[in-house]
Amino acid sequence: MLPANPSPPGASLSWATLDWPRLDRLRAKFLARAGGQGSYWTSREDLANYDFTYAQRIGWKWDAVLRELRLRGWQPPAGPLLDWGCGSGVAGRRVVEFYGVEQFGMLRVSDRSRLAMEFAAERARERFPGLIVARTDAVHAGGTVVISHVVNELDDAGRTALRAVIDAADAVIWVEPGTYDDSRALIDWREALRADFAVVAPCTHRRECGMLHAHNAPHWCHHFAAPPPGLSADADWVRFGRRAGIDLRKVPYSFLVLARSVTPTDTNGATGAFEGWSRVIGEPRLYKGFARVLDCAAEDVREVGVQQRDHPEMFRAIKKGHGPTLLHGAVDARGWKRLDRTLGGD
Numbered sequence: 001m002l003p004a005n006p007s008p009p010g011a012s013l014s015w016a017t018l019d020w021p022r023l024d025r026l027r028a029k030f031l032a033r034a035g036g037q038g039s040y041w042t043s044r045e046d047l048a049n050y051d052f053t054y055a056q057r058i059g060w061k062w063d064a065v066l067r068e069l070r071l072r073g074w075q076p077p078a079g080p081l082l083d084w085g086c087g088s089g090v091a092g093r094r095v096v097e098f099y100g101v102e103q104f105g106m107l108r109v110s111d112r113s114r115l116a117m118e119f120a121a122e123r124a125r126e127r128f129p130g131l132i133v134a135r136t137d138a139v140h141a142g143g144t145v146v147i148s149h150v151v152n153e154l155d156d157a158g159r160t161a162l163r164a165v166i167d168a169a170d171a172v173i174w175v176e177p178g179t180y181d182d183s184r185a186l187i188d189w190r191e192a193l194r195a196d197f198a199v200v201a202p203c204t205h206r207r208e209c210g211m212l213h214a215h216n217a218p219h220w221c222h223h224f225a226a227p228p229p230g231l232s233a234d235a236d237w238v239r240f241g242r243r244a245g246i247d248l249r250k251v252p253y254s255f256l257v258l259a260r261s262v263t264p265t266d267t268n269g270a271t272g273a274f275e276g277w278s279r280v281i282g283e284p285r286l287y288k289g290f291a292r293v294l295d296c297a298a299e300d301v302r303e304v305g306v307q308q309r310d311h312p313e314m315f316r317a318i319k320k321g322h323g324p325t326l327l328h329g330a331v332d333a334r335g336w337k338r339l340d341r342t343l344g345g346d
């Protein structure tokens with residue numbers, strides 16, 4: 001039997017001291033989608049165990065999102081950062097790590113759980129000694145809001161509170177699990193917010209989301225993040241994945257990035273820099289000599305074909321799990337897309 005996890009505040013956990021029954025209980029709570037049912041964080045040990053495991057996996061999704069934002073040449077505006085629904089605070093820390101303390105100067109952490117806010121603030125202070133870190137229940141004007149894995153826990157009051165936070169923000173970076181329901185919930189938020197914000201990503205436009213067209217009802221907007229190299233050979237992570245019932249090789253996520261102002265949008269509703277581009281949804285399916293790609297463009301989300309003979313390098317990248325993120329090219333009457341440029345992947 002594993003020893004009970006004795007981790008006092010600030011002490012770092014190890015695989016040997018991980019509290020598996022505690023993680024099992026948290027997992028059951030997450031799966032129960034505890035909207036409006038009050039906090040499930042009962043102690044600092046809950047947060048420490050979560051931070052060591054589930055939150056790391058969430059961090060890989062944040063890494064993928066932040067890399068895509070860099071690929072698109074976008075970064076959050078200078079000014080304070082707010083991690084809303086912070087839990088153990090992985091999202092805020094990942095974003096500060098990526099852009100640097102000087103970009104934000106201040107990190108605010110907010111959660112319905114006081115324990116979570118205390119934990120997240122403490123971890124951020126440990127990690128970034130030069131950063132001003134504050135707990136907050138209030139809505140502050142301006143700055144960037146990060147939201148991570150919260151959407152399926154919101155009741156009406158939570159949605160109202162979050163809307164007030166977003167209404168006061170300059171930019172929003174929001175990451176959720178890549179499930180059908182979570183993606184569809186994020187699409188609803190996008191629709192509610194796109195009149196007030198430019199859509200930075202994943203979309204290349206700010207028109208109505210094509211996933212809302214009736215023929216796309218079976219689909220959802222999701223992507224896959226890769227875990228750090230070598231993880232699938234790490235016995236501790238493999239054990240965690242098995243126990244938690246999650247596949248660690250590919251980590252599905254959905255995301256939405258909004259900003260008050262980016263490159264001016266044209267009359268077609270395309271976000272200036274990416275007019276005419278499309279975003280690959282999910283993973284392309286490979287067949288003999290061609291691939292089928294769910295392709296999100298301003299007009300619609302639809303499946304297109306890409307011929308291997310036209311784009312052998314793209315096929316090699318897809319086989320390695322690193323296909324391009326953004327595509328540019330024309331689709332012919334039979335649904336074949338001929339690419340003249342791609343971005344992302346290798």
Ligand SMILES: C[S@@+](CC[C@H](N)C(=O)[O-])C[C@H]1O[C@@H](n2cnc3c(N)ncnc32)[C@H](O)[C@@H]1O
Pocket residue numbers: 030036039040055058084085086087088089090091110111112113116147148149150153154155157158159161
């Ligand atoms: C699954 S955890 C995710 C935590 C963290 N954002 C992450 O990505 O690891 C969801 C968090 O949202 C918080 N939460 C849920 N509903 C909330 C609400 N209405 N107001 C503030 N926080 C809320 C929970 O207390 C919990 O800490």
